[in-house]
Amino acid sequence: MTFLASEWTMHGQVEMRVDTIGIDGDGFPVIIEYKKVGSDNILNQALFYLSALKQRQGDFTELVRSRLGEHMAQAIDWKGARALCIAHEFHPYDLNLLDQTRANVDLVTFEFFANSTFELDIVKSHRIYRKPPPQAPAPRSRLTFGEMLTFASPQVQSLARGLQEALGQIDEGLYFVDCKDGLIFSTLSAELGRVHLSGSMHPKLKVTMHSHPSESQALAFPGLKVGQGGSQVTLRTAEQLDAMVAWITDQVMQSMR
Numbered sequence: 001m002t003f004l005a006s007e008w009t010m011h012g013q014v015e016m017r018v019d020t021i022g023i024d025g026d027g028f029p030v031i032i033e034y035k036k037v038g039s040d041n042i043l044n045q046a047l048f049y050l051s052a053l054k055q056r057q058g059d060f061t062e063l064v065r066s067r068l069g070e071h072m073a074q075a076i077d078w079k080g081a082r083a084l085c086i087a088h089e090f091h092p093y094d095l096n097l098l099d100q101t102r103a104n105v106d107l108v109t110f111e112f113f114a115n116s117t118f119e120l121d122i123v124k125s126h127r128i129y130r131k132p133p134p135q136a137p138a139p140r141s142r143l144t145f146g147e148m149l150t151f152a153s154p155q156v157q158s159l160a161r162g163l164q165e166a167l168g169q170i171d172e173g174l175y176f177v178d179c180k181d182g183l184i185f186s187t188l189s190a191e192l193g194r195v196h197l198s199g200s201m202h203p204k205l206k207v208t209m210h211s212h213p214s215e216s217q218a219l220a221f222p223g224l225k226v227g228q229g230g231s232q233v234t235l236r237t238a239e240q241l242d243a244m245v246a247w248i249t250d251q252v253m254q255s256m257r
Contacts, residue, residue, distance in 0.1 A: 001030060004067050010049075010056050018049050021060070023072070026131045027154040028080035028104075029053060029060055039087035043094050046083035047103055054081060069238030071158035079129045086110055090123055098126045145183040145196060152203045159205050159235055163195060166245045171252050182208075185248070187255045192248060193230070205235045213247045220244075 003022040010016045020032040031053060033046040053060060057078060065073035082104035090107050098105055107123045149160055167174060167185060177184045182196030193210055197203035210230040218224055220243035221233040235241055 001025070002068065004063055008063070010052055010059055016049060016052055018053075021053075021063070023064060023068075023076065024082075025153060025155065026080055027072075027075040027077040028082055028131075029076065029078065030082055030084055032084045032086065035085075035087040037088065039085075039090050039094065042085045042087050043090075043097060043105070043107070046085050046105065047101065050081060050083045050103055050105075054078060069162070069241070071162040071238060071241070072155065075154035075158040077131065077154060080104060080131060082106065082127075084108060086120070095124055098124055101126060102128055104128060142180045144178045144180055146178050148197045148203060152197060152205070156197075156203060156205050159238075159241055160195065162238070162241055163205075163207075163235070163244065166241070167248060170245070170249050171256075173256060174252055187252060190255045192251045192255065198234075206232060207235060207244055208232045209247065209251070211247075211251050213243075214250070217243050217247050 001022050001024045003020060006020050008018045008021045010018065018031055019034050022030045022032065024030050031046060031049050033042050033049070035042045057076075061073050061076060064076060084106045086108045087110075089109055094107065098107065104127050106125045109121050109123055110118055111121075112118045149157055152160070164176075164183070167176070171187075173187050175186055175188075177186075182194035184194045185192055191210060193208055195205070195207050198206060208230060209232070212218075212226060212231050213221070213224070220240050223234055225232040233240070233244065235244060
């Protein structure tokens, strides 16, 4: 989950302030309500905020756009919006009420320990919507990058689309081939690299370059893998996407000199 803001205010006829708000790996908005002492009204309050959030989708979309970029704003899935209630304990009537609720809600308890650590325990999880799992490709199938992309999460798909759109604007002399090894990009004089997905149930977006980034560009990629023949990165954020486009742009310009 990516945390977006604390003490976030929803504007309207009545202003409401949410403890914490974020977005999870499936693109679902998440409201987090926390009670350090007791749990009175936490569930009702979270349900009220969740309903209000769905009526003010524009505020949340703009928050995501400002923090994570347009590609993440487009990946929001409102059907899975949920509330996460954290309290020391929950009353039995909270658990019973949750069964009657038409909302996605998690009830989580916490416990602090003397060594400054704490433990979270999911007491109950209620769902009215779950994102259907993608059908995994056959183990021996060899799919193109575009075909593999359909099995990726909304965030990965949005990042991939954002990268493809950005690369398409670099130069008319940059060419693309969608094949089983990935989306290969090159100029007339040199192959520069390829965009591909990790072979797993939850594919990650990777870029393999036949070059190395500059020192400033490398700072954007904590998991950068460097070898004699080039480099490989895993793209996770809009900032990394921008750094990747800058790196590829530099290589395009160099290959055309």
